[in-house]
Amino acid sequence: MALAAAFRTCPDTGFKIHLPAEKLIKWNAVAAVVFFLIGGIFGLLVALTRWPEVHLLPADLFYMALTAHGTLILVVWIIFFEVAILYFTSTVLLNNRLATPWLAWVGFWLMMVGTLVASYVIVIGEASVMFTSYVPMQAHPLFYLGLILFAVGALLAVCVFFGTLVIAKSERTYEGSLPLVTYGALVAAIIAVYTIASGAIILVPTWLWSMGYIGFIDPIMYKVVWWGFGHSSQQINVSAHIAVWYAIAAILFGAKPLSEKVSRSAFLLYILFLQIASAHHLLVEPGVSSEFKIWNTSYAMYLAVLGSMIHGLTVPGAIEAAQRKRGFNKGLFEWLRKAPWGNPVFSGMFLSLIFFGFLGGITGVTMGIEQVNLIIHNTIYVPGHFHGTVATGTTLAFMALSYWLVPTLFRRELFLPGLAKWQPYIFGFGMAGVALFLMGAGTLGVPRRHWDIAFNDATLDYAFSGAAQMLMALNGVSAVFGAVGGLIYVVVMVGTILVGKPKAAPAAKPAAAAAPPAGAGTVAHAGSAGTMAVPGTFVLVMIFFAVFALYYYVNWKYLAEIWMLN
Amino acid sequence: MAIFPPAERHWWKEPVEKSEVLWVSIAFIWAIVMFLMMPIWHIYGDQNLANEAYRTTPEAFAAKAEAMVEKYTVREEGNTGIPVVAPPAGEDVYMIARLWEWWPILELEKGKTYRLHLSSMDWQHGFSLQPTNINVQVHPGYELVMTVTPNSTGEHAIVCNEFCGIGHHTMLGRIYVVDKK
Numbered sequence: 001m002a003l004a005a006a007f008r009t010c011p012d013t014g015f016k017i018h019l020p021a022e023k024l025i026k027w028n029a030v031a032a033v034v035f036f037l038i039g040g041i042f043g044l045l046v047a048l049t050r051w052p053e054v055h056l057l058p059a060d061l062f063y064m065a066l067t068a069h070g071t072l073i074l075v076v077w078i079i080f081f082e083v084a085i086l087y088f089t090s091t092v093l094l095n096n097r098l099a100t101p102w103l104a105w106v107g108f109w110l111m112m113v114g115t116l117v118a119s120y121v122i123v124i125g126e127a128s129v130m131f132t133s134y135v136p137m138q139a140h141p142l143f144y145l146g147l148i149l150f151a152v153g154a155l156l157a158v159c160v161f162f163g164t165l166v167i168a169k170s171e172r173t174y175e176g177s178l179p180l181v182t183y184g185a186l187v188a189a190i191i192a193v194y195t196i197a198s199g200a201i202i203l204v205p206t207w208l209w210s211m212g213y214i215g216f217i218d219p220i221m222y223k224v225v226w227w228g229f230g231h232s233s234q235q236i237n238v239s240a241h242i243a244v245w246y247a248i249a250a251i252l253f254g255a256k257p258l259s260e261k262v263s264r265s266a267f268l269l270y271i272l273f274l275q276i277a278s279a280h281h282l283l284v285e286p287g288v289s290s291e292f293k294i295w296n297t298s299y300a301m302y303l304a305v306l307g308s309m310i311h312g313l314t315v316p317g318a319i320e321a322a323q324r325k326r327g328f329n330k331g332l333f334e335w336l337r338k339a340p341w342g343n344p345v346f347s348g349m350f351l352s353l354i355f356f357g358f359l360g361g362i363t364g365v366t367m368g369i370e371q372v373n374l375i376i377h378n379t380i381y382v383p384g385h386f387h388g389t390v391a392t393g394t395t396l397a398f399m400a401l402s403y404w405l406v407p408t409l410f411r412r413e414l415f416l417p418g419l420a421k422w423q424p425y426i427f428g429f430g431m432a433g434v435a436l437f438l439m440g441a442g443t444l445g446v447p448r449r450h451w452d453i454a455f456n457d458a459t460l461d462y463a464f465s466g467a468a469q470m471l472m473a474l475n476g477v478s479a480v481f482g483a484v485g486g487l488i489y490v491v492v493m494v495g496t497i498l499v500g501k502p503k504a505a506p507a508a509k510p511a512a513a514a515a516p517p518a519g520a521g522t523v524a525h526a527g528s529a530g531t532m533a534v535p536g537t538f539v540l541v542m543i544f545f546a547v548f549a550l551y552y553y554v555n556w557k558y559l560a561e562i563w564m565l566n
Numbered sequence: 567m568a569i570f571p572p573a574e575r576h577w578w579k580e581p582v583e584k585s586e587v588l589w590v591s592i593a594f595i596w597a598i599v600m601f602l603m604m605p606i607w608h609i610y611g612d613q614n615l616a617n618e619a620y621r622t623t624p625e626a627f628a629a630k631a632e633a634m635v636e637k638y639t640v641r642e643e644g645n646t647g648i649p650v651v652a653p654p655a656g657e658d659v660y661m662i663a664r665l666w667e668w669w670p671i672l673e674l675e676k677g678k679t680y681r682l683h684l685s686s687m688d689w690q691h692g693f694s695l696q697p698t699n700i701n702v703q704v705h706p707g708y709e710l711v712m713t714v715t716p717n718s719t720g721e722h723a724i725v726c727n728e729f730c731g732i733g734h735h736t737m738l739g740r741i742y743v744v745d746k747k
C-alpha cells in the first residue's frame with residue numbers, strides 16, 4: 001500500500017497531513033467563502049432596503065434577497081466551513097487519514113448541487129418564502145428539494161467524520177483522549193445528526209406537500225419540528241466556533257485548557273440540552289402549554305447556558321494562564337494588553353468571544369424568557385440577536401481561523417496582510433452595530449421581514465417613532481461597514497490562494513505533534529494549566545455577569561409596562 | 567494544548583482550580599434563578615400569555631367575528647368601509663387576520679378586561695400591537711384567546727410581523743382605547 005505517500009508533513013506545525021483530506025478541507029472552505037460573498041451581497045441589499053431614506057429594492061426583490069441571504073449565510077456558508085473544520089480536526093490534529101474520501105466528495109457535491117438548486121429557485125422568485133418557509137405558504141418544490149440534498153450531503157460529511165475518528169482510534173494515531181478541539185468538533189457533529197434528522201423529518205413531507213402528494217401540514221407541528229433543524233443548526237455553530245476559540249488559543253499562545261474536565265463537561269451540556277431550544281420559536285404560539293415552553297426554552301433549567309458561561313471563563317482563562325507563564329504578569333490585564341491585537345487570528349477570535357457573549361448570548365437568553373418573548377417575538381430584535389451570535393460570533397471566529405488555516409494549508413503568505421490586520425475590527429464592529437441597532441429598533445416594535453415600515457401603501461396608517469427610524473438608518477450604515485469588512489475577508493482569502501507568495505520553509509521546528517501525554521496517574525496539580533490563577537479573566541466574567549443580570553431584569557421591567565394579559 | 571490529546575492521561579481525576587469552581591457555582595445559581603423567574607411571573611406577574619387555544623376553521627371563526635361586528639358596530643372608519651366595533655367590557659371579541667388586513671377595528675375601554683380571539687383565514691400572521699409592543703403569532707386553524715386589559719389610551723396599530731407575501735407591508739389594523747364613559 002502506498003499509504004505513506006498520501007501524507008505530507010506540515011513544516012509549520014509538524015502535523016502529518018493526509019493529502020485527500022487536505023484537498024477536501026480546501027474545497028469545502030473555498031465553497032464556503034464563495035457562498036459567503038454571494039450571501040453577504042444579498043445581506044447588504046436587505047440592509048440598504050431597510051434603511052428608510054435609501055429603501056433600495058422593490059418589495060418582491062427585497063423578500064427574494066432576504067430569503068437568499070438567510071439561506072446562503074445561515075446554512076450554506078456555515079455548514080461548508082464546518083465540514084472543513086470536521087475534516088481538519090479529525091485528520092490533521094490526529095495525524096490521521098480521512099475515511100472514505102470518495103464518500104466525502106459525494107457529500108460535497110450533494111451540498112453543492114442542493115445549494116445551486118435552492119438558490120436558483122430563490123433567485124427566479126419562486127421561493128420568496130423566507131428561510132423558514134412557514135406553511136401554509138408554499139415555495140416551488142425545488143426549493144425544498146435543494147435543502148434536502150444539501151442536508152443529505154452534510155449528513156454524509158458527518159458520517160465520514162465519525163468514520164475518521166474510528167480509524168484514528170483503531171490505528172492508534174493519537175494517545176489517550178481526543179484533543180479538546182476535536183472533542184468540540186465531535187459535539188458539533190453529534191448535534192448535527194439530530195439537527196439534520198429534524199430537517200429531514202419536516203422538509204421531506206413539506207416537499208411532497210408542495211407537489212400535491214400530501215394534503216395538509218399542520219402549521220404548529222411544522223414549527224416545532226422545523227426549529228429542531230433551524231435552531232439546532234445554530235447550536236452546531238456554537239460548538240464549532242467554541243472549538244475554534246480553543247484551537248486559536250492553543251495555536252497562538254500554546255494555551256492549555258485550565259481544566260480538561262470542566263471544558264469537556266461544558267461541551268457535554270450542549271449535547272444533552274441544546275436541542276430543545278426549538279421552543280424559543282414557539283413562545284407566543286397558540287396550543288403550546290406554559291410548562292412545555294418554560295422547560296424547553298430554558299434548555300431544562302438553563303443548563304446549556306451554563307455550558308456557554310463556563311466556556312466564557314475557560315477560553316480567555318486559558319489564554320491568560322499561557323500569557324502569565326510567558327511573563328505578562330503585571331496587574332490584572334497585562335496579559336490581554338500585550339496580546340497580539342494586530343494579528344487577525346487573535347483579534348478576530350477575541351472579538352468573537354466578547355461579542356458572542358455580550359451581544360448574542362445575553363440577548364438570546366433574555367428574549368427566550370417565556371413572558372419577555374411577548375415584547376420581542378418577530379420584531380427586528382430577533383435578527384439583531386442572531387447577528388450577534390452568527391455574524392460577530394461564529395462568522396468572525398471562522399474568519400479568524402481562516403487567517404491561520406488558509407496560509408498553512410495552501411503554503412502561501414497571507415495576501416495584503418496590512419489590510420487583513422484591520423479586517424476583524426471593520427467586520428466585527430460593523431456587525432456589532434447591526435446587532436445593537438436592530439435590537440434597539442426591535443425594542444421600539446419595528447417588525448422583522450418587513451419591506452416598508454412607513455406603510456405607504458396601507459389603507460390605515462401608523463408611524464414608528466423617529467428614534468426607531470434613526471436606528472434603522474444607523475443599522476444601514478453599520479451594515480455597509482460590515483460588508484466592507486466581509487469583502488476584505490473574501491479578497492484576502494482569494495488573493496492568498498491565487499496570488500499569495502509561496503511560503504518559505506521555516507527553520508526546522510520541533511515536531512509539536514509528537515507532544516507525548518504525560519505518564520498516567522500523576523495528578524498532582526490543579527488542571528492542565530497548572531495552578532495558575534486567572535484573576536483578570538475572573539474580573540471579566542464578573543463584569544459579564546453584572547451586565548447579564550442587569551439587562552435581564554430591565555427587560556422584565558419593560559414587560560411589566562405593557563397591557564395586562566392574564 | 568487543546569489541539570493535542572490532554573497532557574494528563576487521567577484528566578478526569580485532576581482537581582479543578584478555585585476560580586473555576588467559583589464561576590461554575592455562580593453560573594449554576596444564576597441559571598436556577600432565571601429558570602424560577604418564569605413560574606414566579608405566572609403567579610405574581612400581570613403579563614402571561616394564557617394557554618387557552620382551540621382548533622377552529624376559517625369559516626367558523628369568521629362567522630363568530632361577523633356576528634360580533636353585526637351586534638356592536640358603532641361607526642365606519644372614515645371612508646375605508648372598515649367597521650369600528652365597541653363590544654361591552656368582559657365580552658369575547660374577535661379579530662380576523664387575512665391577506666392583508668386585520669378585521670375589524672376594535673374600540674376598547676381602558677382598564678376593562680376583554681377576551682380577545684385571534685385566528686387567520688389563510689397563512690400565518692404576526693399580531694404586533696404598537697406602540698405598547700405586544701407580539702403573538704396567529705395561525706390558520708387555531709384560535710388563540712388572550713385576556714387583555716388595556717392600560718394606555720389612544721390609537722393603537724396592529725402591524726403584521728410575520729411575513730405573509732407581497733402585500734405583507736400593507737397589513738395594518740387598529741384598536742382604539744378610550745377612557746371609561
